[in-house]
Each structure stands twice: as C-alpha cells, then as structure tokens.
Amino acid sequence: MYAQLVKSDGMKSREEMSPQERAFQDRIDRGEKIEPKEWMPEGYRKTLIRQIGQHAHSEIVGQLPEGNWITRAPTLERTAILLAKVQDEAGHGLYLYCAAETLGVSRDELMEKLHSGQMKYSSIFNYPTLTWADIGAVGWLVDGAAIMNQVPLQRTSFGPYSRAMIRICKEESFHQRQGYDIMMKMAQGTSEQKAMAQDALNRFWYPSLMMFGPSDKESVHSAQSMAWKIKINTNDELRQKFVDQTVPQAEYLGLSIPDDTLNWNEEKGGYDFAEPDWSEFFEVLKGNGPCNKERLGARVKAWEDGAWFRDGLMAHAEKRAAARQAAE
Amino acid sequence: MPETPEMTLNAALFEWLLRMGDNTLILGHRVSEWCGHAPVLEEDIALANTALDLIGQTQLWLGLAGEVEGKGRSADNLAYLRDASAFRNVLLVERPNGDFGQTLMRQFLFDAWHLDMLKALRQSTDGRVADIAEKAQKEVAYHLERSADLVIRLGDGSQESHRRLQAALDDHWSYTGELFVGDEADEQVAKAGIAPAAETLQGSWSNTVGEVLQAATLTAPESSFSHKGGKRGIHTEHLGYILADMQFLQRAYPGATW
Numbered sequence: 001m002y003a004q005l006v007k008s009d010g011m012k013s014r015e016e017m018s019p020q021e022r023a024f025q026d027r028i029d030r031g032e033k034i035e036p037k038e039w040m041p042e043g044y045r046k047t048l049i050r051q052i053g054q055h056a057h058s059e060i061v062g063q064l065p066e067g068n069w070i071t072r073a074p075t076l077e078r079t080a081i082l083l084a085k086v087q088d089e090a091g092h093g094l095y096l097y098c099a100a101e102t103l104g105v106s107r108d109e110l111m112e113k114l115h116s117g118q119m120k121y122s123s124i125f126n127y128p129t130l131t132w133a134d135i136g137a138v139g140w141l142v143d144g145a146a147i148m149n150q151v152p153l154q155r156t157s158f159g160p161y162s163r164a165m166i167r168i169c170k171e172e173s174f175h176q177r178q179g180y181d182i183m184m185k186m187a188q189g190t191s192e193q194k195a196m197a198q199d200a201l202n203r204f205w206y207p208s209l210m211m212f213g214p215s216d217k218e219s220v221h222s223a224q225s226m227a228w229k230i231k232i233n234t235n236d237e238l239r240q241k242f243v244d245q246t247v248p249q250a251e252y253l254g255l256s257i258p259d260d261t262l263n264w265n266e267e268k269g270g271y272d273f274a275e276p277d278w279s280e281f282f283e284v285l286k287g288n289g290p291c292n293k294e295r296l297g298a299r300v301k302a303w304e305d306g307a308w309f310r311d312g313l314m315a316h317a318e319k320r321a322a323a324r325q326a327a328e
Numbered sequence: 329m330p331e332t333p334e335m336t337l338n339a340a341l342f343e344w345l346l347r348m349g350d351n352t353l354i355l356g357h358r359v360s361e362w363c364g365h366a367p368v369l370e371e372d373i374a375l376a377n378t379a380l381d382l383i384g385q386t387q388l389w390l391g392l393a394g395e396v397e398g399k400g401r402s403a404d405n406l407a408y409l410r411d412a413s414a415f416r417n418v419l420l421v422e423r424p425n426g427d428f429g430q431t432l433m434r435q436f437l438f439d440a441w442h443l444d445m446l447k448a449l450r451q452s453t454d455g456r457v458a459d460i461a462e463k464a465q466k467e468v469a470y471h472l473e474r475s476a477d478l479v480i481r482l483g484d485g486s487q488e489s490h491r492r493l494q495a496a497l498d499d500h501w502s503y504t505g506e507l508f509v510g511d512e513a514d515e516q517v518a519k520a521g522i523a524p525a526a527e528t529l530q531g532s533w534s535n536t537v538g539e540v541l542q543a544a545t546l547t548a549p550e551s552s553f554s555h556k557g558g559k560r561g562i563h564t565e566h567l568g569y570i571l572a573d574m575q576f577l578q579r580a581y582p583g584a585t586w
Contacts (some may be wrong), residue, residue: 060364060369060372063363063364063372064364067363067364067365070360070361070363071357071360071361071573072573072574072576072577073577074408074577074578074584074586075404075408075586076353076383076386076390076403076404076407077387077404078586079356079360079383080380080383080384080387083360083363083376083379083380083383084376084380086363086364086376087372087373087376087377087380090364090369090372090373090376091373093369094369094370094373097369107369132577132586182586185585185586186586189584189585189586190581190583190584192581192584193584298364298365301365302364302365302366302367303367305365305367305427305428306366306367306368306371306428307367308486308488308489308492309367309368309428309429309482309489310367310368311485311486311488312481312482312485312486312488312489312490313481313482313485313489314485314486315485315486315489316480316481316482316484316485316486317481319484319485
C-alpha cells in the first residue's frame with residue numbers, strides 16, 4: 001500500500017521469546033497501545049520505522065503527480081480543492097515523520113534514505129498524470145486504496161502511528177470524494193471528457209491493485225507484522241475489499257473496469273478479478289517505472305536547492321542564541 | 329461626448345476589481361507552482377496555504393467584477409477566457425519564481441502593500457468590497473507576518489542566504505512602484521470612497537518594508553525607476569506562458585463543465 005513490502009526480521013515463536021518480549025506481545029494481544037518511551041523489541045522498532053517512513057515518503061512524493069495539474073486545473077474551485085488536498089498530503093507527511101521521530105530516527109535521516117534510494121515510496125506515484133481525468137482517478141482509486149489500508153491501521157499497536165492514522169483517514173475520505181466528483185463530472189460531460197475518464201481508469205486500475213502489494217499469505221514478514229498489529233489485514237483481503245467497493249462505483253459512472261475476467265462470485269460474496277502484472281510491479285520498485293527518475297529527481301532537487309534556505313535559518317537561529325547569551 | 333458619471337464609475341469599478349482579482353490570481357498561480365518542490369515540508373504546506381488563500385480571494389474579487397460588469401461573466405469566465413492584454417495585475421506578481429528567495433521577496437513586497445490596501449478597504453463605501461476585504465485581511469495579515477519573518481531570518485542568516493535575499497530585492501525593486509501609481513480608474517474609485525487612492529498607500533508601505541529590510545540587514549536599491557504596464561494590460565512576456573498553462577483545459581475543450 002503506501003507501505004509496500006515492508007521487511008521485518010522474521011518471527012519468533014512464543015517459546016523463543018524472552019520474558020520481556022512475551023510481556024510485550026501480551027500487551028499487544030490485549031489491544032494496548034505501545035507508546036514511544038516504553039520498551040519494545042528492536043525488530044518492532046525497526047519495522048515501524050521502515051513502514052512509517054515509507055508511508056511518509058509516499059505522502060510527499062505523492063504531491064508531485066497531482067501537483068503536475070495544479071497550475072492547469074480547469075476552474076478556480078478545482079484549483080482550490082486540489083491545492084487543499086495536496087496541502088493535506090504534505091501535512092500527512094509531517095505527522096508521519098513526527099511519528100517516526102518518536103522511534104529515534106530524525107526526519108533528515110529518513111530523507112537521506114529516500115534520496116539515496118535505500119527507502120522506497122509507494123509504486124503508484126511512479127505513474128504519470130497525463131490528463132485532468134487522472135487527477136480524478138488518483139483521488140478515486142489511489143486514495144480509495146489508501147483508505148482501505150489506513151482505516152484498519154487506526155487500530156495499529158503503536159500509539160503515535162495510530163493517532164496519525166485517525167487524523168489522516170478523516171482527510172483521505174474527503175480526497176476520495178473529490179476524486180470521484182471529478183470523475184462524475186467527466187463521465188457525465190462531453191464525449192471527449194468521457195473518453196478521458198475511461199482512459200484514466202484503464203491506466204490506473206492495475207497500478208491501484210498493485211498498491212496492496214503481492215499476495216502475502218505465505219510471507220513471514222507479514223506474519224510478524226500482523227502479530228505486532230503493525231499490519232492488520234493481508235494484502236489479498238484488502239485488495240478484494242477494494243475491488244468489491246470500486247466495481248459498483250465504476251458502474252455508477254458508466255465506465256468499464258479494464259478486466260474481461262471480472263465476475264461476481266456468489267459463493268465468496270466478492271468479485272473474481274485478474275491479477276495485475278507483477279513483473280511490472282517489481283520493475284517499478286527497481287526504478288523502472290515511467291516516472292521514477294522524475295519523481296525522485298524532483299525530491300532530490302528540492303532538497304539540494306533548499307540547502308541554503310535551511311542553512312540560512314540555522315545561521316539566524318545561532319546568531320539569536322548568541323545574542324541572547326551575550327545579553328545575559 | 330463625456331460618459332455619464334454613473335457609467336464611468338461602474339466601468340472604473342470593474343477595472344479596479346479586475347486589478348484586485350488578477351493580482352491574487354496570478355500570484356496564487358505562481359505560488360502554486362512550488363507544490364512539492366519547497367526547501368522543507370513546512371514551506372510546502374505554507375506555500376500551498378498562501379496559494380489557496382489567494383485563489384479564494386480571486387473567486388470573490390472576480391466574482392464581484394463579473395457582477396459589476398453585468399454581462400453575465402463569472403469569475404471562471406474572467407480567469408480562463410481573457411487573453412493577456414485584458415489582465416490587469418501588476419507586473420510584480422507575474423515575475424518568475426526564481427529561487428525560494430526570489431519567491432519570498434516577491435511575496436513580502438506584495439503582502440506589505442496588500443495588507444494596507446485591504447485594511448483601508450474595510451471602510452469602503454461599497455459594502456461588497458468591504459466584506460471581501462474583511463475576510464481577506466485576516467488571511468493576508470498572516471501572509472505578511474510569515475513573509476516578513478522569513479525575510480528577516482534569511483537576510484540576517486548565512487552569507488549565502490543574505491546574498492540571495494539581497495539579489496532578490498534588487499531584482500524585484502523596480503517592479504514595486506507600479507502599486508502606487510494611480511490612473512483614471514483608481515481616481516474614480518477613490519473619489520467614490522470605494523478604495524484608497526493608489527498613492528496614499530506608499531508611505532506606510534515604505535515604513536513596513538524599511539523596518540523589515542533593516543532588521544534583515546538588507547538594503548533597498550537607490551533607484552526610483554519603476555516598470556509599469558500591468559494595470560493597463562501591457563505585461564511582461566511571462567504572463568502569456570502563465571495563461572497558456574492556466575487556461576489550457578478551458579481553451580482546448582470550450583463549453584465543457586468540470
């Protein structure tokens with residue numbers, strides 16, 4: 001999802017755990033929240049840093065595909081709504097970096113790791129936004145998929161992450177509605193607008209399904225994360241939920257999901273659907289998506305171009321502190 | 329034959345409202361170009377917030393302009409379907425973003441004028457103008473607080489930040505005078521008590537700017553030369569590109585609703 005393929009250091013059985021680890025697991029099993037200053041296994045801390053960090057990076061890189069249309073939004077109202085949405089995303093990045101900081105890693109360290117490619121962000125943001133309808137599709141599908149993942153994470157075991165998710169989810173549901181509203185206008189608009197809307201759905205459908213990550217039924221990392229309640233559902237469960245929610249929405253818009261095999265399965269009470277092309281997913285993660293270089297390049301450039309700004313503020317703060325000291 | 333006084337005032341008010349709305353529209357557009365590219369996350373948030381305020385104010389000013397004009401044009405019609413020569417913003421706001429220092433200095437020089445203008449407009453004889461000013465003034469007070477604070481911190485920061493802020497000030501300085509040069513439309517509107525005369529805002533602007541620059545250890549250029557033209561539709565080359573970007577969808581798909 002916004003955090004895909006987060007690795008943890010394998011899973012211990014109850015017998016292999018130290019008494020301290022066992023007591024920790026018991027707290028989680030009772031549904032208690034873990035707070036930053038409390039004891040936690042090193043693996044829990046590391047996994048959370050990876051997951052929250054990746055999530056934060058996704059929020060800030062996620063500004064770019066939508067920012068691509070801010071100056072070309074078609075009306076003043078759409079401009080204002082999109083600005084508000086992208087501003088929210090930067091705000092989400094901020095809460096999440098703060099949540100990660102409580103685990104003992106600074107925002108600058110996480111940024112360095114993003115810039116050097118050691119940490120990832122969600123694969124979805126490596127796809128281009130080619131038309132205005134893509135802004136609708138991003139809100140509807142990408143934020144829709146994000147909500148699927150984040151709603152359960154409101155119950156995650158780490159207090160600061162859980163609280164960040166509660167705030168974020170409120171805003172995400174507004175984002176999804178604005179995306180759907182754009183799609184509605186386009187789907188009910190001129191034949192050109194309708195074609196744009198269908199084209200956006202065609203291009204964003206499979207990348208949205210990929211956001212949940214490959215099947216993780218067998219994954220030891222996922223099993224450990226689920227035991228720690230850092231992850232609440234399997235990737236497949238969330239993907240299924242997303243498809244079941246989205247298909248009727250597409251029907252309502254009069255748009256077709258680009259999957260000939262899509263079919264309601266009465267027995268399981270959900271849709272059968274085609275898997276995305278996982279080789280494409282792994283290529284995108286490796287850096288070979290359509291916009292990987294532009295996205296990361298833009299972030300690195302913003303950071304490097306901004307060095308003088310950050311240094312200037314620090315220099316001023318030091319002068320002030322020195323002046324205060326001299327006055328005392 | 330001279331026009332009737334009422335006609336002239338209405339036309340002058342329309343012209344003046346376009347100036348207010350085009351200033352916020354074009355500056356808002358420029359600021360929004362930063363989205364996702366700011367030097368720190370807090371600045372991404374602050375810039376988006378500033379742009380959002382300015383676009384919101386544009387909706388109000390251009391909405392009222394359309395109403396005053398009385399030809400059924402909406403704020404969107406005015407924003408997206410006029411060509412450059414019909415735009416009435418000052419040249420300062422269409423200047424390119426440059427580095428963050430240039431963006432910041434442009435904002436500060438404009439904010440200092442903007443806040444004084446809005447404060448004065450709260451006493452406008454036109455209640456619609458006073459209402460917009462009342463709302464916008466709260467937002468712009470914050471814009472000025474923020475831009476002035478950053479100008480001071482970066483001007484009196486490192487050698488490099490000082491150099492960049494001074495360069496930005498030198499670059500933008502000759503574009504500030506236009507804010508204080510009135511023409512017939514300004515005079516009409518001032519005479520009717522709708523807005524202050526353009527020249528009357530210069531004193532307090534100079535004081536605000538002078539104090540901040542002093543605290544920032546920056547020096548205003550000596551030259552009093554001033555580029556002009558925006559208020560009567562003679563723009564820099566930059567505006568055409570802004571409009572090409574901003575108006576693309578409305579121009580490419582005429583009549584569509586979004």
